[in-house]
Amino acid sequence: MSWQGSSALVWDAERLRIAADAAGIALWSWNVDTDEIALDERAHELWGMRRGGPVTFEEMSSRIHPADLERVKKAFQATRAMTGAYEIDFRILHGDAVRWISARGQGGDIGIVGRIMFGVFLDVTERKQAEETREMAAGEMSHRVKNLFSIASALTAVSARSTATTTEMARDLTQRLTSLGRAHELVRPVPGQVENKAASLGDLLSILLAPYSGDTPGSSRIQVNVPEVRVGGTAITTLALVVHELATNSIKYGALSVAGGALDVKCSTHEDEVVVVWTERGGPPVTAPNGTTGYGSKLVSRSMSGQLGGAISFDWPASGMVATLRMSRARLGV
Structure with missing residues (x-):
């Protein structure tokens, strides 16, 4: 392909290769x-295939993610009967990494040569990682909005029986x-708000748990007993999200859902670790959950490991649920 002019270009194989490399395009042909x-x-x-x-x-199929394999096989088999361009996105396994590949071509034998x-x-x-994010x-966000409606309903019931x-x-x-509302601002700070200011762990827990305190004036069914631990601005939002999720579950199903229920939150510090123990008592009978882990539990687990460098575990004695939060002291103070 060429045209005449003061800066005539010729699209030979070498220049096409340069253009393909610049665009990150990998070429394939299929007999x-x-x-x-x-x-x-x-x-x-890209595929890590032998040269x-x-x-x-079939050789290439061994690199396709098992969850995508059948879909990809059927899609490729159908391409010859398709009309026009096609695009198939799927995952491949490349060592320990997972890559997303987009295979593109023309269906209906358009452009077939020999x-x-x-x-x-x-x-x-x-692009796929950005979409997943x-x-x-x-x-x-949807999970939090649903939780807020549930919490508002539960708090209305608490106020009704205490007044x-x-x-x-x-x-x-x-x-x-x-x-x-104050607690929710910690879970999702307002844009432009200063987020790098450290806070006391005790103050943070008091703010987060204040909406669920005593049913009667002057009483408190929530006890917070923690040493002086500073929580950095980076960790505040993550820890607030975890505590907010635990409190939401408690007021919906656990000890805080009934007038006689109580919550005890204690903290101990170690050289490299901060441990918070969340103990509920006086609520409805509890049993360990069965079946698929809910979105909230996945969110908490991911936040604890990814942002706080720790983990969360649950015990289910008859007296009430106990959650143990283990966090990296270095991550918590950032």
């Missing part, structure tokens, strides 16, 4: 009769919702 697939240098590197000749679709079809591979790992954020008049109930509920 529809022998099932052999020829890969260029970039495609070999020195064509490979078969029983050989042609197409490209693109590494779309970064957005989906996770959307799921997290004698509608005026008292309105005042009590307003105070609890105001406290909940």
